[in-house]
Amino acid sequence: MEKKTIMMKKFVLMFAAALAVFFVTSTNAFAGGNDFKLARFCNGNTGCTSEQSVSDFKTFSKAYSSILAPMHFQPARTLGEEGFEIGVESKMSFSTEDNSSWKATNKNEGKDPDKDGKYAAPDLFATLQLHMRKGLPFSLEVEGVFNWLADSEIFYVGAGLKWAITEGWWFLPDLSVRAHAGTIVGAAELSLINVNMDIALSYTWGLGGIVAITPYAGYSLLTSWASSRPLVIASANGSTSFESVFNRVNNHLSRGFVGLELRGDHFVFDVEGEFGKQVMSLGLKIGTFF
Numbered sequence: 001m002e003k004k005t006i007m008m009k010k011f012v013l014m015f016a017a018a019l020a021v022f023f024v025t026s027t028n029a030f031a032g033g034n035d036f037k038l039a040r041f042c043n044g045n046t047g048c049t050s051e052q053s054v055s056d057f058k059t060f061s062k063a064y065s066s067i068l069a070p071m072h073f074q075p076a077r078t079l080g081e082e083g084f085e086i087g088v089e090s091k092m093s094f095s096t097e098d099n100s101s102w103k104a105t106n107k108n109e110g111k112d113p114d115k116d117g118k119y120a121a122p123d124l125f126a127t128l129q130l131h132m133r134k135g136l137p138f139s140l141e142v143e144g145v146f147n148w149l150a151d152s153e154i155f156y157v158g159a160g161l162k163w164a165i166t167e168g169w170w171f172l173p174d175l176s177v178r179a180h181a182g183t184i185v186g187a188a189e190l191s192l193i194n195v196n197m198d199i200a201l202s203y204t205w206g207l208g209g210i211v212a213i214t215p216y217a218g219y220s221l222l223t224s225w226a227s228s229r230p231l232v233i234a235s236a237n238g239s240t241s242f243e244s245v246f247n248r249v250n251n252h253l254s255r256g257f258v259g260l261e262l263r264g265d266h267f268v269f270d271v272e273g274e275f276g277k278q279v280m281s282l283g284l285k286i287g288t289f290f
Contacts, residue, residue, distance in 0.1 A: 032151035033107040034122060036060075038189045038228050038246065040104045044236035047244030048228070052100075054246065060101035061192060061226035062251040066279040067093045067125045068156045068184060069194050070145045072257050073270050073285045075202035075216040076174035078164045079135035085268065087287025089129040091147075093279050095121035126150040131285070139164040145182065158182020158194065173203040193225045198257075214261040220274075222253040253278070266290060 041056045042048040048057070071091055079085055095102075102108055102119040113119050129147030136142060141162040148155050160180030166172050180196040200218030207213055228246035235241060259272030270285035 032153065033105065034125060034149055034152040035106050035154065035187075036104040036189070037106070037109070038104055039231045039233055040109075041101070041246075042231060042233045042244055044234055044238070047233050047242065048231060048246050049244065054249070056099075056101040056104075057226075057228070057246045058249045058251065059099055060104055061190070061224065061249060062253060063095060063097075063101070063278055064184075064190075065192055065194050065224035065226065065251060066222060066253050066255070066276055067281075068127065068147070068149060068154070068192070069182070069196060069222055070129060070131065070147060070156070070158060070180070071272050071274055071281060071283045072178075072198060072200060072216075072218060072220070072259065073131060073272055073283065074133065074143075074162075074200075075204070075214040075259075075261050076164055076176035076200045076218075077167050077202060077204065077214075078139055078141040078162065078176075079133055079289065081135050081137050083133075083135035083289060085133045085287055085289035087131045087268065087270075087285045089131050089147075089270075089283060089285040091127045091129065091281050091283040093125040093127075093281040094123075095125075095279055097121065097278055125279075127156075131287070139167040143180070153186040154184055155186045156182055156184050160196075173201050176200050176202075189228055189231060191227045191229065195223045197221050197223075200257075202261075210264060212261075212263040214263065215259070216261065217258045218256070220255045220257060222251075222255060224251045224253070225249070226251065263289075 041053045098118040098120050102121050107122050108119045127147045127149050131145050133143045143160045145158045162176050162178040164176040166175045178198050182194050184192045198218055198220035200216055202214050202216035204212050204214040227248040230243045230245050232241050233244050255276040257274045262269045266288050268287045272283045274281040
């Protein structure tokens with residue numbers, strides 16, 4: 001009983017420290033370079049309904065849905081029925097494309113496109129994330145995530161459920177499926193919902209009875225729904241203004257991921273890479289469990 005009390009105190013301290021990191025770092029997150037103004041996609045004649053405007057919005061929302069979606073950061077096996085884990089994670093994402101949709105970001109405000117009509121993507125998108133996992137009976141596990149996109153006012157909140165299908169099956173690798181859903185807050189102009197389905201495979205080796213090493217890999221299918229709130233557009237002659245809106249668009253993104261987890265006595269460390277057509281990411285995680 002005393003051991004559990006001590007472990008609970010460690011958890012409370014870890015959670016409080018992680019929250020402090022979020023609140024301290026987010027105090028500078030006002031009108032940052034990774035925020036955006038969707039009205040820049042629209043024009044004074046057709047508002048937000050032209051083919052180019054809708055295409056730019058769809059491409060832009062697809063990139064942000066991938067950037068804000070949490071990385072996997074877990075092997076296929078669960079924590080066990082009584083297990084609990086909390087981690088602080090950092091994700092660094094890079095856009096592989098330069099296109100006209102990046103003109104909406106604050107970093108490109110007032111800038112002209114290059115000779116091909118393209119705008120440069122921001123150099124780096126960094127997110128800081130809290131990730132909590134709780135084991136359940138029957139090889140199930142629930143999770144909750146809360147992250148912040150650095151240099152912005154945008155936050156992401158989500159939850160998921162995982163089932164480790166082959167957990168504890170002799171010498172077989174662990175195989176899991178996971179469903180995750182989340183949404184963003186703090187983006188005054190954008191409504192975005194993510195639904196993620198993934199499958200992962202992992203195998204664990206012990207190292208001298210001190211550290212467990214678990215490489216893992218998998219595939220993720222991310223589906224997002226994005227729309228805008230009413231946007232104020234200046235008319236073509238600039239003398240008046242009117243409201244327009246981007247209707248809901250649906251995006252599908254295929255991503256692969258590989259990672260390595262080191263798990264010791266109440267500590268866990270992960271490194272992970274995520275690969276997609278439009279966005280690539282590298283992430284680090286440090287956490288505790290009991």
